[in-house]
Amino acid sequence: MQRALPLSALALSILLAAPAAAQSGAESAEASANQQILEQYADLETVTVTPAAAGAKPTIIWIAESGGTLYIRTNRRSAWGNAVERSGALSLTPPGDFTATRITDTATMDSVEAAFRKKYGFSDVMAGLLRALGGGPRIFRLHPKLPTPEAGEAAQ
DSSP, X not given: OOOOOOHHHHHHHHHHXXXXXXXXXXXXXXXXXXXXHHHHHHTOSOEEEEESSTTOOOEEEOEEEETTEEEEEEETTOHHHHHHHHHOEEEEETTEEEEEXXXXXXXXXXXXXXXXXXXXXXXXXXHHHHHHHTTSEEEEEEEEOOOOOOHHHHHO
């Protein structure tokens, strides 16, 4: 004879499962938003970056996708690159707010360099010569600032 769970045990199991279900729903929504952002930016030839630092000037740059993530790149001496590295935040045009993390991992840098080379071809080779004069590449991984749910939506 199978014994029935007490009501309190059933309620506890539901409460313990609810955060996991909510988290997977939030992760799914975040993945969907990331995919939309990736589709919006990955095929663009150029974007305009404006670092969040005071007095930073907009700069037209290239953008590339590698492994489902967006990257931007500059040389080690660029003023806008310094501003992005200091503040960690930037805006892109077409409109989008991002945070940026500098990449120093050699394998990731090689993968991103290959993505830029594939996308921009010979132009990237020539730009690489200029980057070398500027101390070599500095690569940033972009993290989109996703909209937060309204308070009413979060309670549901």
